[in-house]
Amino acid sequence: MVRKNFLIFLSISIILIFLIVNLFYSLVSQNFSTILVIVVYILTSYSLLKLRCGLTFVYLSYLILAHAGIPIIDLLLEDPLRDLDVNTNWYFTSYREKAVLISYIFITSICFFAMLINLFKKRTLSNKTDINFKGDNKWIFTGELLIIIFFIYLVYLFTTGKLPLFGTYQNYFSALSNLNFYQRGIFLYAVGITMILSNIFNMKNNKKSIFIIFLPGILLLLTGNRGEIFYPLLAGMGVLITRGLKINYKLILVVVIVFFIVIPSVKEIRNMDSNQTLEEVNLSIIDPFVQIGYTLRPHVYTVGWIENGEEFIFGESFLVPVQRGLSNFIPFMPPIEYEGKPYSFRDRLPTMGYSIVAETYYNFGIIGSFIISPLLVFFLTYLGDRPKNFLILTLITGITTVLINNIRNAFAFVPGQIIIIIGLLGMIVLLNLLLSKNKKVYIK
Numbered sequence: 297m298v299r300k301n302f303l304i305f306l307s308i309s310i311i312l313i314f315l316i317v318n319l320f321y322s323l324v325s326q327n328f329s330t331i332l333v334i335v336v337y338i339l340t341s342y343s344l345l346k347l348r349c350g351l352t353f354v355y356l357s358y359l360i361l362a363h364a365g366i367p368i369i370d371l372l373l374e375d376p377l378r379d380l381d382v383n384t385n386w387y388f389t390s391y392r393e394k395a396v397l398i399s400y401i402f403i404t405s406i407c408f409f410a411m412l413i414n415l416f417k418k419r420t421l422s423n424k425t426d427i428n429f430k431g432d433n434k435w436i437f438t439g440e441l442l443i444i445i446f447f448i449y450l451v452y453l454f455t456t457g458k459l460p461l462f463g464t465y466q467n468y469f470s471a472l473s474n475l476n477f478y479q480r481g482i483f484l485y486a487v488g489i490t491m492i493l494s495n496i497f498n499m500k501n502n503k504k505s506i507f508i509i510f511l512p513g514i515l516l517l518l519t520g521n522r523g524e525i526f527y528p529l530l531a532g533m534g535v536l537i538t539r540g541l542k543i544n545y546k547l548i549l550v551v552v553i554v555f556f557i558v559i560p561s562v563k564e565i566r567n568m569d570s571n572q573t574l575e576e577v578n579l580s581i582i583d584p585f586v587q588i589g590y591t592l593r594p595h596v597y598t599v600g601w602i603e604n605g606e607e608f609i610f611g612e613s614f615l616v617p618v619q620r621g622l623s624n625f626i627p628f629m630p631p632i633e634y635e636g637k638p639y640s641f642r643d644r645l646p647t648m649g650y651s652i653v654a655e656t657y658y659n660f661g662i663i664g665s666f667i668i669s670p671l672l673v674f675f676l677t678y679l680g681d682r683p684k685n686f687l688i689l690t691l692i693t694g695i696t697t698v699l700i701n702n703i704r705n706a707f708a709f710v711p712g713q714i715i716i717i718i719g720l721l722g723m724i725v726l727l728n729l730l731l732s733k734n735k736k737v738y739i740k
Contacts, residue, residue, distance in 0.1 A: 298415075304339045305411040311336055312404045319397050319662065326393050330367045333360070333400040340407040343414060349681040350537025351696050352410050352673070354530045355703075358588075359406065362703050363399035363653055365589020369582045376586060386596050395592065395599040398662060402653045405665040409673040417678065424685060427539040431495025431686035434728050439491030440508050446485040447512045449477070454515070461518060468519050485512055486528035486697050487717060493532035494539075494690040522559060523701065531697040535689065538681050559584045591704045594645050595654035602658070606638065611659050613639035617711045634708075641706045650706040672699065691721055 311332050318324055337360050344353040366387065369376035377384040386392070425431070453459035459471050459478075472478055489509055496502040513525045537543070560583035602608070616632050616639065623631040634640040639658070641650045656664035680696060683689035694717045702710050 301343055301411065301415050304343050305408075305415050307339060308336055308404060308407050308411055312401070312408050315397065315401050315404055316662070319394070319401065326367060326396055327371050329397055329400055330364060330371055333364060333403055334368070336404050336407050340410060343411060345537065345543065347414055347681075348538050348540060349410070349414065349677055350534040350539075350541075351531070351680040351693065352534075352676045353537060354534035355672070355676055355696065355700060356403070356406055356410070358530060358700055359652075359703055360403055361585070361588045362591035363403065363589070363595065363651070364396075365585040365587075366592055367396050367589075369585045369589075373582070376582060380586070386593050389596060389600065391599040391603055392592075392596050394603075395596040398599065398657055398665075399592065399595060399653050401662060402656065402665045402669060405669040406673060409670045410677045413673060413677050417682075425539055425683050425689050427536065427541050428497055430497040431690070433495075434724060435491045435495045435686065435690050436505060438724055439488040439495075440505060442484045442488035442491070443508050443512060446481045446488070447508075447515075449481050450512055450515050453478075459519075461515070482524045483713060483716070485524070487694050487720065489528035490531050490535070490693040490697055491690055494535050494693045495686055517558070523704070526554075526559075527700045528697045530700055531693050534696060535693040538683070538689075555584050556581060559587065591649065591651050594641070594648045595651045595657070597645060597648075598651075598654040598658050601638075602661075608661050609639055609659050612637075613641075613655055613659060614707055617708045621711050621715065641708075649704045651704065652702050652707070655707055675699075687721070687725070691717065694721075 314323075315329065315332065318329060337356065340356065341353060344350075344356070366376055377387055450459075453475065454461045458475065460467050492505045492509060496505055516524050541547075560580070616634070616637075619629075620631040623629045635643070638644075641655070652668070656668045660667055675692070676696065676699070679688070680692035683692065695714055698710055698713045698717070
């Protein structure tokens with residue numbers, strides 16, 4: 297396996313160098329570069345799955361779908377966006393091929409650093425966090441409690457009419473502006489999912505926990521939501537692979553159904569009007585690639601900003617959220633405002649989301665791929681896929697959900713959510729210690 301990993305690492309290194317050279321000299325077409333990055337993904341995924349690096353695998357898989365989904369379909373179709381009823385001019389600008397290539401360099405650098413760690417840092421398969429062993433009950437109980445609270449909250453919103461269960465996604469989205477707790481509830485739901493899947497054992501004996509996870513999930517799917525469910529489930533699938541879950545035909549079938557049926561179906565439900573029926577819904581095999589791959593759009597616009605004379609911001613958009621968080625605790629430190637700033641991506645690209653690749657490039661240029669990628673790989677591969685105990689595994693899996701969400705959004709929310717996860721787990725550990733201490737005193 298070591299020899300195979302070395303050959304994979306060597307192949308990825310050569311392809312990475314070639315992609316960088318191609319960025320400056322345009323040696324090959326976009327389609328050829330797409331084939332290369334698919335080869336890189338397949339080789340890296342083979343190694344990651346063999347070594348049970350599940351968190352790295354799911355992050356990489358979603359990253360490539362988000363930034364190479366449309367170019368992959370472009371290999372088969374002349375115009376993969378022709379049937380969309382939205383503006384697709386961005387895909388035909390002169391910046392698109394450069395944006396795609398920058399994405400491929402970022403993806404390949406993730407693979408490069410992941411293989412580098414696996415090559416020189418032996419992956420010891422610890423029984424301490426294996427799927428056949430149960431984690432701490434307090435994490436499973438807390439996860440179930442968080443999800444049940446959010447489910448009751450959802451039912452309250454739907455039954456009181458504050459949130460429409462049926463109707464267009466636009467109506468649903470408009471209603472959210474009056475619900476301050478909703479986003480916090482969604483976040484706690486995601487944390488609850490990762491707490492449960494990081495600690496349960498023998499999936500067949502934990503049907504209750506699985507049922508609780510899907511209670512709010514079904515309601516959210518009916519409203520046309522996908523990310524709120526799939527981000528934590530992706531992280532959950534990753535941690536199960538890290539813990540030794542075997543990938544068999546049943547798991548593959550579930551992934552295929554979700555990717556090719558559930559994801560495009562949810563999108564169609566979001567866009568249905570009151571006059572349409574389910575019989576009028578048209579699904580295509582390319583729909584999920586295009587829908588997830590639309591993350592490429594803000595990246596193309598970002599490359600256009602730089603090409604038209606804007607300067608790199610050298611880490612500002614990564615530091616400002618940290619400063620804003622610290623301003624809540626440090627006296628006389630006013631938070632930096634986003635309004636009117638070049639890194640106010642929500643104002644500059646309304647309703648588009650954003651992209652970790654775009655934000656990295658806007659901050660540091662192509663060098664950013666070799667600044668952000670090793671940090672991500674260190675966290676996911678070195679820490680997350682080599683857990684020392686269930687506490688670390690639960691913590692890293694929860695944060696992985698945030699990082700997967702960040703693939704299609706700006707970094708602004710990431711520090712705050714990470715602090716909340718750390719604080720929540722810290723309070724539970726402290727409470728557990730206090731209860732244990734009081735119990736010992738009572739027994740004496």
